[in-house]
Amino acid sequence: MSKVEITINGNKIMAEKGNNLLETALQNGIDIPHLCYDPRIKPFGSCRLCFIETGGPRGPVAACGTVVAEGMAVVTDNESLYKLRKTALELLLSEHCGDCIAPCQEACPAHIDIQGYIALLDRKEYKKAAELIKEKMPLPSICGRVCPRFCEDQCRRNMVDDPVNICDLKRFAGDYDLEMIDSYKTKAIADSGKTVAVVGGGPAGLTVAYYLALKGHRVTLFDRGPKLGGMLRYGIPEYRLPKALLDREINLIAGLCREVRLGEVLGKDFTIEDLTDQYDAVFLGLGCQSAQGMGLEGEDRPGILKGIDLLRSVAEGTPPVLGKKVAVIGGGNTAMDAARTALRLGSEEVHLIYRRSRNEMPAALIEIEEAEEEGIKFDYLTNPVSVLGTDCVKGVGCVQMKLGEPDESGRCRPLVVEGSEFMLEVDNVIMAIGQTLDQESTCACSIELKGKTMAACSDTGQTSIDKVFAAGDAVTGPATVVEAVGAARNVALAINRYLQGLTVESESESYNCSMGRLDLLDPEDFSEYPKEVRLPVHHLAPEVRKKSFVEYNQGLSEEDVVKETKRCLSCGCQNVFDCSLRQLATDFKLDNERLGTEKKRYPIRNDHLFIVQDPNKCVLCANCVRICHEVQGANALCLVNRGYDTIISPTLQLPLNETTCESCGQCISVCPTGALTAKGYFFKPGPWFPDRVVESTCTRCGIGCRVELSVVANRVIEINSPLRQDLNDGNLCIRGRYEPLFAQDTDRILKPFINFDGQKKLEINWPEALERAATGLVRVKKESGPGSIAVIITSSLSNEEMILTQQLAVDVLGSDRIYSTGLTPATASIIGKPLFYKEIAESDFILVVDADLPEDYPIVAQKIRKALAQEAKLVFIGTAANRLVKDADVSVLCNPGKLKSILNTLLYYQSGKEKHLSLSDSELTEALASLPQDLSDNPSVLVQIAELFLKSSKPVVIINGDTTDRETYDLLAELYRQAGNDLNPSILALYRGGNTAGLIEMGFAKGLVDGKALSLGCNSDQVVTELLKQMKGLLLIGDDPAALIDLAAPDSFIVAMAAYNQSKLQKADLVLPLAGYFETTGTVVNSERRLCELRLAYAPLAGKSNSALLIDLAKALGANLEPITKNQVVERISQLLSLED
Amino acid sequence: MHDKQYRVKVGLATCGIAGGAAKVYQILKDRLQESGIEVERTGCIGMCYNEPLVEVIEADGQSYLYGNLEPEDSLHIVDEHIEKGKPVRNLLVLGRSAETDDQTFLEKQHRILLKNCGHIDPEEIQSYIDADGYKGLRRALEQMTPESVIEEIKQSGLRGRGGAGFPTHLKWGLTRQADGAQKYIVCNADEGDPGAFMDRSVLEGDTHSVLEGMLIAGYAIGASIGYVYIRAEYPLAIRRLKIAIKQAEGKGLLGKNILGSNFSFELFIREGAGAFVCGEETALLMSIEGKRGMPRFRPPFPAQKGLFGCPTSINNVETFANVPRILHLGASAYNQLGTEESKGTKVFALAGKIRRGGLIEIPMGTTINEIVFDIGGGISTGKPFKAIQTGGPSGGCIPAELGDTPVDYESLKKIGAIMGSGGLLVMDEETCMVDVARYFLSFTREESCGKCTFCRAGTHQMLKILERITQGEGREEDVDLLIELAEKIKAGSLCGLGQTAPNPVLTTIKYFRNEYDAHVKEKYCPAKKCKALITYEIDPEACTGCTLCARNCPVDAISGMKKEAHVIDQSICISCGLCINSCKFDAVTVSSKPKQLV
DSSP states (O other), X not given: OOEEEEEETTEEEEEETTOBHHHHHHHTTOOOOOSSOOTTSOOOOOSOOOEEBOSOTTOSEEGGGOBOOTTOEEBOOOHHHHHHHHHHHHHHHHTOOSOSSOHHHHHSTTOOOXXXXXXXXXXXXXXXXXXXXHTTOSOHHHHHHHOOOHHHHHOGGGGTSSOOOHHHHHHHHHHHHHHOTTOOOOOOOSOOOOEEEEEOOSHHHHHHHHHHHHTTOEEEEXXXXXXXXXXXXXXXXXXXXXXXXXXXXXXXXXTTSSEEEESOOBTTTBOHHHHHHHOSEEEEOOOOOXXXXXXXXXTTSTTEEEHHHHHHHHHTTOOOOOOSEEEEEOOSHHHHHHHHHHHHTTOSEEEEEOSSOGGGOOSOHHHHHHHHHTTOXXXXXXXXXXXXXXXXXXXXXXXXXXXXXXXXXSSEEEEEOTTOOEEEEOSEEEEOSOEEOOHHHHHHHTOOEETTEEOOOXXXXXXXXXXXXXXXXXXXXXXXXXXXXXXXXXXXXXXXXXXXXXXXXXXXXXXXXXXXXGGGSOGGGGTTSOOOOOOOOOBOOHHHHTTOOSOOBOOOOHHHHHHHHHHOOOOSOTTGGGOHHHHHHHHTTOOSTTTOOOOOOOOOBOOSSSEEEOGGGOOOOOHHHHIIIIISOOOOEEEESOGGGOEEEEGGGOOGGGTTOOOOOHHHHHOSSSSEEEOOSSSSOOOOOOSEEEEXXXXXXXXXXXXXXEEETTEEEEEEOOSSOTTTTTOOOHHHHTHHHHHHHSOBOOSOEEEETTTEEEEOOHHHHHHHHHHHHHHHHHHHOGGGEEEEEOTTSOHHHHHHHHIXXXXXXXXXXXXXXXXXXXXXXXXXXXXXXXHHHHOSEEEEESOOHHHHOHHHHHHHHHHHHTTOEEEEEESSOOGGGGXXXXXXXXXXXXXXXXXXXXXXXXXXXXXXXXXXXXXXXHHHHTSOHHHHHOTHHHHHHHHHHHHOSSEEEEEETTTOOHHHHHHHHHHHHHTTOOSSOOEEEEOSSTTHHHHHHTTGGGTEETTEEOOOOOTTOHHHHHHHHHOSEXXXXXXXXXTTGGGSOTTOEEEEEESBOOGGGGGSXXXXXXXXXXXXXXXXXXXXXXXXXXXXXXXXXXXXXHHHHHHHHHHHTTOOOOOOOHHHHHHHHHHHHHHHO | OOSSOOEEEEEOSHHHHHHTHHHHHHHXXXXXXXXXXXXXXXXXXXXXXXXXXXXXXXXXXXXXXXXXXXXXXXXXXXXXXXXXXXXXXXXXXXXXXXOSSTHHHHHTOOOSTTSSTTTSOTTOHHHHHHTTTTHHHHHHHHHOOHHHHHXXXXXXXXXXXXXXXXXXXXXXXXXXXXXXXXXEEEEEEXXXXXXXXXXXXXXXXXXXXXXXHHHHHHHHHTXXXXXXXXXXXXXXXXXXXXXXXXXXXXXXXXXXXXXXXXXXXXXXXXXXXXXXXXXXXXXXXXXXXXXXXXXXXXXXXTTTSOGGGSOEEXXXXXXXXXXXXXXXXXXXXXXXXXXXXXXXXXXXXXXXXXXXXXXXEEETTOBHHIIIIIITOSBTTSSOEEEEEESGGGSXXXXXXXXXXXXXXXXXXHXXXXXXXXXXXXXXXXXXXXHHHHHHHHHHHHHSOXXXXXXXXXHHHHHHHHHHHHTTOOOTTXXXXXXXXXXXXXXXXXXXXXXXXXXXXXXXXXXXXXXXXXXXXSOOOTTSOOGGGOEEXXXXXXXXXXXXXXXXXXXXXXXXXXXXXXXXXXXXXXOOXXXXXXXXXXXXXXXXXXXXXX
16 A cells, blocks of 8 residues: 655644545544544545645535545644534534433432443342442432432433332442442552541531542541531431441441541631641531521520431430420421421320421422321411410410412412411420531631532532632532532542642533423323333331331332332433544533524334434434445445435335344444444343453354453443454444344353253252263273264364363373364365455455355455455356345356356366467367356356456455365366466355364364374264264263254263253253353454454353363363463464474 | 418427416417418527417518417417408517517527527427537537537636536536546536526427537547436426437437447436435436435546546536537637626526516626616516525525626625526515525525535524524524524535525625514514514504405404404414405505514
8 A cells, every 4th residue: 555645733644545534634543523434434424523624725624535645734623623513513412312311310419320220230230230329429328218319300200100219229239238248349549648638427528538538548537426427327317317327338438538537626626727737638528517596586495496406316315305295397308307206206296387388398208208107297388486385385376377479489488377376285396497507617617608608619619718628518508418429529529630730620521412301301202111110118107117216118129129120211322431422512512502402203213123223313424324335235224304304214214124134233333323222232221331341253153253342240231343453344243243142141051960860950069060070981981982982062162172172082081083063074175375354355356156245254245345346346156146146247156066067167268268279169068068058058157257257366266165165166276276366376265163264273174183083073964973873972062062962872971061051951961061252262263264362251150161161171080181372272273284284 | 361471489388388378379279270370389488477478470580479378369369460460469579569668678688598499499300400400519520629629618718507607618628538438428407496497498498409518518528428417397398308319319419420420429318306405416426326316525526436436527408508509609709798707698597576587698797787677677566676686595695786796607706696507586675584594594404415414404503593583583692693603504514505505694694684683683574574573454444344354364363344444363363464465455554563562
């Protein structure tokens, strides 16, 4: 490839001639925003983002549509390009309709990934669920009990029936995390050396301490009380939040701190200056713990309490004595807690006095309902005006109220009803009308105030004093745990930046688009979801619970958790973590205000097995349409309608399943947004953020495509392929992309088992299993001789496993009877020159002989399409038509028996031509007589083929390696040489087996391994049937060899190693679990004869790798085998190659 | 029965047929069957406002053109003029003793291209040949090399009549020089601008001129195959093309070794499904290839890689029709006409609120005022001339103050408009310019191919803003937002459709900003056109209680007793304006105040 020199942003770059500028820039690490470009397909230019300036008269041009030219000077970024791109993005987003993240997450003040943890709970990945929650919320068990559930208010399930019980699911995950030995433990990073003082051990302080400790900072946590927890401990009654649980969850955080100093009060025991002197940063989470008074006459006489003081004294174990009748004044959660606590302290009649009606009450509905259940008497529209009694309380003087016009807060203003005064006789009055900042502490720290609260930046928590930050109730006024945590986490991140010497700013938020708040949605859009009632939570009966402080909410059982997770509608986008549109919108800091968004409502097409199509999220880049057409040749998608109403639809608007779709998922892999997504391979869709991405090799056939496995816990959730590599160029087929995902969950064998009575299955442990296998094999060897034991392997074993198998069979068992299911006599005799697939794309003549490439080897068919686009000639000769035939310049179909005649005739013609001889009439007659009728009638077709072959300069021949016989192969090789080409013909033999080429390279096909003779096997061969009948012992390695069990003699001893259950295994004496594809490391050889690596996605589920299994079995047989290294494999290949020479 | 020999012609282009000419033709044919006078067909003479038209030519060549004929009028003409030799003066449009000023319609025109339209029979090749047809081709093949043909075109100064005005010889030269054994000529007959019908009229009235132009182009660039890409909505033009191709083949003017030369040329017709964007050359090529009509990157230009990847020259109908004239008359005769940069004549479809709407041909450089007043006879409603839109949805609105602007490529570009393919839409004072912009944007929003972001989503956004402005919901920042979006769409769109779509908005804002401001700030439509901003009322003094308005009201918003003043119920009224049109006493008034304020 020749190069041209260009400059991009002033830097000299050597670019490949013919490349477009975008590709050139990307390859040189210069990012230009784009959505409609992918190196696999031709530039299209629809997204209008990749603008650059080349100094031409037309101003900005699309980089993807500009071909590099010598001396070109390119600017990829400047003010006007930025603005143009920004407008393009704004326009794209104005027609992009969907939820990036679920509305529950959006509504949650802490922005917990609710959809994510629900999906993990569904998979029983409890530990990972807790881990995910703790990314945003360090107190899941606590919050899971006391949260007012902002999330559930916005849950889209409300449109179907009732919201998902999100909060109790969180509680379940948190409790699991606390109780399990193997629970999620956060790992702090290396010590930063920075010190932070956190004052206040409530939710805000604990949160800041947690996240800063995780960043490696040295946190000292101060609290004025004897124990940590703040309002969690003193403001929430035991029956709602047990102290034992509180301690455990807090202790996890306290354990991350350098020091916890209790009983020390700001302003008394230390000053703010002390802290700023001694620490690198200070966080104040002082809370709002002072109860407000009402200013009623006689408010401070005995018998009158403040709600928060009542709760505190109960928490401290010194409850006051209350009379039989108690009035609680107020309508917030503290009022509810106070009323219900009074009940539990023995009061018989508890009134709750509130001046508005139930609808306006600020307490959470669930709290109100529970209080009602417990028998609290609610006196609505009632306002206390005085307290009666002198020494002790006799009652409360009240007036009736009525509701007037709404005030600024939107609540109706209560108005006094004239002449409605009355008295409520009570023994105690508890005032619970609000809390404020503790004046003492506030004054002590001399922070500027804003009204009744501390002035602090709402994003970063910065206060008027340098290095002092604040968050929580002290800043916002009394609020909820989740709000304090959400704010405190942001402040912790800001403090972290401060400590690192960076500018203090809030963490940049990702762009999120939303279908809108619940009240703006159309119920019709949800009509198709079946109703599925929210599971009731187990509560103690009101009459029981009101007498005790025991936690009355029992939470959800594990069984219920799984049921409840299924109710989640998974509203958030499946592609949220790698949506290019969202990323760009975030980078450009876009908002939707200027242009607004359209509420498009195209039906979401969900009818395909693997693919979900949501046109509402489509940006019409047509990547999917183009890859389906240009690369895959399937044409299952198309653009329909015009103008603004253009959408992408399956061809002819059919259901995708009914089109020519090959389910290769290529469309999903090029979609820059969530318009095309894979149906959740997990039962419940994610989205999943992979723990890791592992590069490996696909072994579903012999092509050996490079794959990237995205792994979450013990599961591969997605298979992709790296772009810009010459093997499969980032393309995959259905077998590579989807089959392995599904295979993960199909009936795996995870423990060894034995069969008895041919029916019953008994699981046994590994040592016993290996012992049994060894004993059995030794017995057969002893009774019938080593030659009566056969070892049959699958052709997808790794090279390393193959070598170990050989060692086990030959050296340990003494048998040379090793067979493989994927190796046929035909396969074994073909040794071509290694040929890279990319050479197909670069060739000018391709002869395909009897192979269905689009169906069996789509990756190779793609290379051919590439070559055809460069005007290569394609000839197909075969026994059955396939989709490639229509692209062929010439195609010949014939009976299997006539294939060789055709090749012979071609050879005959070519040799005559080469020698400048013309065929004599008789010679021609003879040659034509052997041809199929239609060809002998019209031999010009063959002349055409021969001429094309002769004219070519870079021809390639592709054959089916599994079926082509030696004679045919030799004919083709001769034809190739005749055409005046390389003496070593470029003939590519393709194999179905994942490592058939490895079998050949390892020497299985050559008759000799380490000087010992080996036989060849073929599972359909009569010879094999006969042979198996004679065997007394069988060691079957792989799932396809297990299928041969039926052929074995009834009295033979069979050890089957398999990964998946199948009924035939019942006839094996012993079954040992094999590791699956994702659980194997090693190498395979692909059809190009390239050594490809397999890498571990996760540890073998049955506990043993296949190599370990073979070594352990050898050990049980008394022999010592060593693991095989990649070097040994390379050595083996070169050794055999030299043997061949 | 008559001593003179008459010729009778009926204009049977689509405009004539729409006006009822087919019936007139049939009646005349039946009536004159016995007399031995053959009634001839011809194309559009240009006076579409006078259709149906019948021309009676006396033996001495004196022509009498009758217009606006009812079927029975044609019998009257036969009875009086042909039988008795007395021209029917009251039906005359042109001709000796005609009492109309229609003569001025033709006086300012210079009909080179349209010289055959309305005169020859487009379905008879001989009729074309008799009018010097195929002389240009003959000259090219017999006396000129391909290079000298291109040179001749260069000398003529001919520029692409599709709208952009790219020099034709350059396009031909590039295609000639491009590598490729196979080259193509494509005729763009996908005339899509609302209100434009020049190409159709030429194809219907002088079909062979287009064929001849394509043949000459084919010879010049070395192409052996040509395609006419024509919208399926032009069935008559398609039929005449088919006839013309067949007749030309019959005469050895198409096919192998044309006129005994080595030059061979085949011609095919491709019917388009009527997508506006397929007038864009790359989209047009996709459509011919059987793909979805969507523009692609240029370069490579069609001259390098066009139809089926081969070098292709795409020219407009009118461009091709000019070619035979140039070759026949010579470049120097042609380039006498027009201005320095814009040579020759240009055909326009004059429409809108104009007295004499139709097909006109003027030398480049004629001013707008000359077109509107001298040729078009002024505004049909008698109200003041307000603006003229050139170039359809890609063009701009030129205000009456700029009426002295000469119509040529450069002058129009200078004031933010474009020549376009030749649509001229005349507007009077009663036209709301915001509504005009909204109309054109609604067209481009529908006709965008949907491929590129700016054109697809941008025109939608602009339309949304224009709609809310016309509905009285405009926001303070809307006009600036429109300008910003318009500029980005022009800069960022992939093809000419998007790059020009904002022009009507930009020019109306430029010249009629006050109207936008009135809509946005005062919720007031000065032209009293925007329905949400106007109120119809009945003046009780003037109302006679004739009940006509009430009977015409589609939503029963008008009530009142017979012979008593009627009242419009504003809560029901949809401001359709049928009442004001039906009232014979000017009792219905319209005022511009938003409905909700009533």
